[in-house]
Amino acid sequence: MVLDDPLRALARRRAGWLALAAAGVAGFVFFAVAVAVYGLVVADPGFDRGDISALLVVFSVSLGCAVLGGRRLRVLAHRIRATAGENGFGAWLPAPAAADQDPRIDFGAETARLRRTAGRAAALILGWVALFAGGLTGMSLLDEAAAELLATGDRVPGVVVSVAAPVKGTPSMRVRYGGRTAKIVRDSGHPYHAGEAVTVVVDPADPAHVRTTEERNENQFVFGVCVAALLIGLAGAPVAAGAALGWRRRARAVAATGWRVATVDVVPVRSAAPRRRPPPTLYVRYPDGTGIVLRAVPSTHGAKALADFTDRLAWVGGWGREMAVFFPQGPRRAGPYVVPAAAKTPRAASAFRRSRR
Incomplete structure (x- = not known):
């Protein structure tokens, strides 16, 4: 059995529009974060009219690609679903049979479970966005604190004692002022040298809190935490969004196709780097003698924990890239696991026991 040419052509078109939409979102987010971080880290960002015009063009093009790609993907999703359903989704699933039913399992509840999983993944987006916003807010507060110290602190003459420019780490210098010595982080790019005169700004309420008129000397631990929160939130939000969208599509696909009983082998993919081993391959055998090869999608519900599963009873639903495999018992605790x-291939005559080795 082979995939219909119209469906294959639609899948290729969807891949192209998906790449366009992903590039648009990635470009918009990257430049938005870069501008925000640059404005917080650099004391004087110095955007001129040309820079602003270029950024507006980049943001407009990126947003346009994302919106256009998203709309086309929505249209193609309906067309692919209609085309795939014309033959009863036979490229991936056999015809429904009495053997698909099991009185011990509420298949409607399992399909609803997919929708709830999509909802939880969508809720996680808010957590990642909050983490990103917290990092951005923390960096802004550090900048405001440095500006306030510059405006309200006592100014004391000082002299540079030594300058440190490590290959790895933050450039700094030691400054002597008013009988004290303090380490001050350098971020202005000024090439200091020992013996150079500087003006130290001291917080009257906390003499250990100092900066110079040029260097903000922000707390590096807090700054690092803020940057980490910003980057982790930036990376986590798209992943959560992709997971939510994937589970939502699978829930719709399974609701349209129903579940088909099968026997499944979960086979790990060999890799030179075990810690980075890709998700396992699922070899599915249907009762009518046909089978299909599936690729497990990276997920917190992933198949790596099932790597020793062979000849396991399972039910398969969905079609194409939106499929799900339901095991009545999970790998670590009793209960269903999806x-x-x-x-990876259309449904065909099953010869997996000989070919998968």
Whole structure:
């Protein structure tokens, strides 16, 4: 059995529009974060009219690509679903049979579970966005504190004692002022040298809190935490959004196709780097003698924990890249376990026991 040419053509078109939409979102987020971080880290960002015009063009083009790609993907999703359903989703699933039913399992509840998983993944987006916003807010507060110290602190003449410019780490210098010595982080880019005169700004309420008129000397630990929160939130939000969208599509696909009983082998993919081993391959055998090869999708519901599963009873639903494999018992605790998957090949005569080795 082969995939219909119209469906294959639609899948290729979807891949192109998906790449366009992803590039638009990635470009918009990257430049937005870069501008925000640059404005917080650099004392005088110095954007001129040309820079602002270029940024507006970049943001407009990126947003346009994201919106256009998203709209086209929505249209193509309906067309692909309609085309795939014309033959009863036979490229991925056999015809429904009485053997698909099991009185011990509420298949409607399991399909609803997919929708709840999509909802939880969507809720996680808010957590990642909050983490990103917290990092951005923390960096802004550090900048405001440095500006306030510059405006209200006592100014004391000082002299540079030594300058440190490590290959790894933050450039700094030691400054002597008013009988004290303090380490001050350098971020202005000024090439200091020992013996150079500087003006030290001291917080009257906390003499250990100092800066110079040129160097903000922000707390590096707090600054690092803020940067880490910003980057982790930036990376986590798209991943959560992709997971939510994937589970939502799988829930719709399974609701349209229903579940088909099968026997499944979960086979790890060999890799030179075990810690970076890709998700396992799922070899599915249907009762009618056909089978299909699925690729487990990276997820917190992933198939790596099932790597020793062979000849396991399972039910398969969905179609194409939006498939799911339902195991009545999970790997670590009793209860159902659903693995998101995508088809690597169309359904065909099953010879997996000989070919998968």
